[in-house]
Amino acid sequence: MRYAETGYNLEIDLSRGNIERVQTDPKLTELHLGGLGTNAKVLWDRVPPETEPFSSDNLLIFSTGLLGGTPAPGANRTVVTTYSPQTLLMGYSMMGGFWAPELKYAGYDKIIFRGKSPNLVYVWINNDKVEIRDASHLRGKGAVETAELIRKELKEPNAQVAAIGLAGENRVYTASIEQGRSSASRLGIGAVMGDKGIKAIVVRGTKDINLARPAEYLELCNEVLNYIKLRNSNPVPNVMTILQGLGSPQEMLHTDEKWHTENFMWGNARVRKKDYWNKEVEEKWKATQETVRTRLISCYNCPMKCGAIISVPGLSTYMMKCFSKLTYTMAAFADLDFGFRIAQRATEYGVDGFSTPQIMAFAFELKEAGILTDADFAGCPTDSEGKFFWLLDRIVRREGIGDVLANGTYWAAKQIGKGAEEYAHNNIKKHEQLPLKLGMLNPVYFLMYATGEKINITQIEGQFPQAPFMTMEERQEFIKDWTQVPDEKFKQIVLDWEPRGERSNPYYPTVDMSVDIVDWQEKMHYIDDALGVCAGLSSFPLKPPYHIHNYPKFISSATGMDMDEAGLTQVYKRNRTLIRAINVRRGLRRADEKPPEDHWKKRFPELEEKLLDAYYKFKGWNREGIPTKETLHELGMDYISEDFEQRGII
Ligand code: SF4
Numbered sequence: 001m002r003y004a005e006t007g008y009n010l011e012i013d014l015s016r017g018n019i020e021r022v023q024t025d026p027k028l029t030e031l032h033l034g035g036l037g038t039n040a041k042v043l044w045d046r047v048p049p050e051t052e053p054f055s056s057d058n059l060l061i062f063s064t065g066l067l068g069g070t071p072a073p074g075a076n077r078t079v080v081t082t083y084s085p086q087t088l089l090m091g092y093s094m095m096g097g098f099w100a101p102e103l104k105y106a107g108y109d110k111i112i113f114r115g116k117s118p119n120l121v122y123v124w125i126n127n128d129k130v131e132i133r134d135a136s137h138l139r140g141k142g143a144v145e146t147a148e149l150i151r152k153e154l155k156e157p158n159a160q161v162a163a164i165g166l167a168g169e170n171r172v173y174t175a176s177i178e179q180g181r182s183s184a185s186r187l188g189i190g191a192v193m194g195d196k197g198i199k200a201i202v203v204r205g206t207k208d209i210n211l212a213r214p215a216e217y218l219e220l221c222n223e224v225l226n227y228i229k230l231r232n233s234n235p236v237p238n239v240m241t242i243l244q245g246l247g248s249p250q251e252m253l254h255t256d257e258k259w260h261t262e263n264f265m266w267g268n269a270r271v272r273k274k275d276y277w278n279k280e281v282e283e284k285w286k287a288t289q290e291t292v293r294t295r296l297i298s299c300y301n302c303p304m305k306c307g308a309i310i311s312v313p314g315l316s317t318y319m320m321k322c323f324s325k326l327t328y329t330m331a332a333f334a335d336l337d338f339g340f341r342i343a344q345r346a347t348e349y350g351v352d353g354f355s356t357p358q359i360m361a362f363a364f365e366l367k368e369a370g371i372l373t374d375a376d377f378a379g380c381p382t383d384s385e386g387k388f389f390w391l392l393d394r395i396v397r398r399e400g401i402g403d404v405l406a407n408g409t410y411w412a413a414k415q416i417g418k419g420a421e422e423y424a425h426n427n428i429k430k431h432e433q434l435p436l437k438l439g440m441l442n443p444v445y446f447l448m449y450a451t452g453e454k455i456n457i458t459q460i461e462g463q464f465p466q467a468p469f470m471t472m473e474e475r476q477e478f479i480k481d482w483t484q485v486p487d488e489k490f491k492q493i494v495l496d497w498e499p500r501g502e503r504s505n506p507y508y509p510t511v512d513m514s515v516d517i518v519d520w521q522e523k524m525h526y527i528d529d530a531l532g533v534c535a536g537l538s539s540f541p542l543k544p545p546y547h548i549h550n551y552p553k554f555i556s557s558a559t560g561m562d563m564d565e566a567g568l569t570q571v572y573k574r575n576r577t578l579i580r581a582i583n584v585r586r587g588l589r590r591a592d593e594k595p596p597e598d599h600w601k602k603r604f605p606e607l608e609e610k611l612l613d614a615y616y617k618f619k620g621w622n623r624e625g626i627p628t629k630e631t632l633h634e635l636g637m638d639y640i641s642e643d644f645e646q647r648g649i650i
Pocket of ligand 1: 097248
């Protein structure tokens with residue numbers, strides 16, 4: 001009997017209309033756990049590195065995590081993996097909500113799509129019965145609208161639906177996959193879903209999941225729930241509001257946006273508005289948010305209520321995604337009520353709320369600079385809000401100038417030329433980043449931005465404070481109940497880290513300390529992504545309920561495998577190295593590993609080189625960021641070095 005996982009994947013060949021239920025190899029679970037780890041193994045084994053993202057040979061994998069759907073709070077992530085059209089590297093994006101647990105209850109750990117459907121289809125998975133159904137009547141429909149129409153059509157109000165909107169159908173590089181209470185937005189995976197001709201994947205599952213030692217497991221779950229209660233009533237003091245609690249930053253609960261509006265950039269990540277937040281703005285924005293927010297909601301089996309149902313008069317209801325309430329508002333220099341209105345349309349279209357507003361602001365900057373012309377914007381309204389609605393429509397339809405912009409700022413700038421590349425200034429590995437521009441280089445963040453393969457900083461950071469505490473009393477207060485640390489040395493770094501002077505950024509934390517901190521943060525994210533646990537309860541907040549000390553117990557009691565901290569660390573290293581190897585085979589090298597030029601005003605090229613050298617060495621990679629033969633051997637992945645040798649990579 002298989003525990004925690006079902007032991008079966010669903011393999012769907014869209015070109016041939018073939019559906020198979022395939023037993024998986026338990027050895028792979030031991031080596032990679034599940035979720036992101038086993039997705040990466042499938043991609044390595046089955047998709048040659050020469051494959052184009054829009055080739056029918058590219059795979060699109062929807063995966064639950066190893067603990068997904070079990071009683072562990074927050075074990076609800078869906079990990080979607082493919083080759084990204086935007087970065088051309090491995091793309092993996094996560095969504096919360098209810099979809100992954102439902103897939104497990106239907107009896108599958110993953111769905112692996114290959115080929116392309118000649119017509120638009122949706123896939124209906126009802127436990128053992130799986131059908132590919134015509135979706136031509138859903139062409140052009142919004143993502144949320146599609147979910148509702150399908151539930152009615154199937155008379156299955158409880159079915160979970162992951163759908164694309166117009167953006168995915170038209171292969172817009174920032175297309176997301178929406179599923180009502182969450183979305184997988186980054187890296188253009190919605191475009192690959194559209195390219196494969198899948199409008200939606202609908203799941204209903206009513207089976208059970210087996211646990212190896214259920215009583216022990218439930219006790220661990222209760223400990224986590226009790227800790228969440230304790231932590232919710234004891235916010236971390238002396239850090240900014242959004243870092244005090246658990247979950248994603250509770251954007252729809254809080255109305256105080258002083259920190260975001262004054263520290264994040266407006267427009268195309270270029271303009272900081274100091275002293276923007278005053279009493280008048282505060283009252284106006286608070287009233288707007290409280291009028292449209294009908295209730296706060298959680299993902300499957302989680303008490304945190306990070307999301308909210310938004311109901312703007314005259315528009316259909318939707319769920320506001322993390323931080324999207326501000327991204328459109330600030331890109332368009334508009335008010336919050338505009339943000340709520342345009343986010344509704346963007347959710348139906350199915351686009352990434354981090355990249356898309358920046359692409360639109362980028363386009364208007366190019367127009368102001370005379371690089372794009374009035375002819376490119378023929379018919380565009382002149383007011384700021386009207387302009388954004390107009391351009392969003394063009395982008396998702398790939399009409400006129402929208403066709404070029406639909407490829408994101410990096411590729412659009414290349415196509416437009418005439419100096420446009422100067423304006424595409426906020427990319428890492430060809431993908432738009434958070435609109436943040438800071439002063440002094442932070443060595444830990446430098447490494448995370450430069451080397452991360454998820455291409456989203458919020459999904460790498462989390463365990464270690466973002467900035468030093470001002471006083472020794474604050475530092476002592478912080479470390480006194482910091483049980484999550486894998487090693488006591490991290491407490492000393494916090495005690496010694498100063499806002500100014502010798503022990504401050506960029507030279508403190510030192511190079512070696514920075515590497516250690518990044519490794520710890522990465523480790524927790526990679527484990528979450530293999531287990532399918534929400535980072536909001538684990539790797540993203542300070543002092544979370546899941547950590548390196550209790551995760552092995554969860555894994556052991558759920559699966560029956562013997563797991564300890566050293567074993568889990570080894571799995572993390574294997575998964576981290578495998579993803580690096582996939583991207584190395586796709587051409588990733590040291591030269592690609594850099595944050596946006598203007599992310600920090602004060603840069604230190606020599607130090608940055610040292611940081612990269614030390615990080616690569618720590619990981620067992622060579623100077624180009626390529627895993628060495630010895631490292632691969634130590635991780636039991638000689639098959640990768642053999643492949644590298646054949647290709648002349650090492
Ligand atoms: S912490 Fe928030 S985002 Fe994470 S599972 Fe819970 S409700 Fe969802």
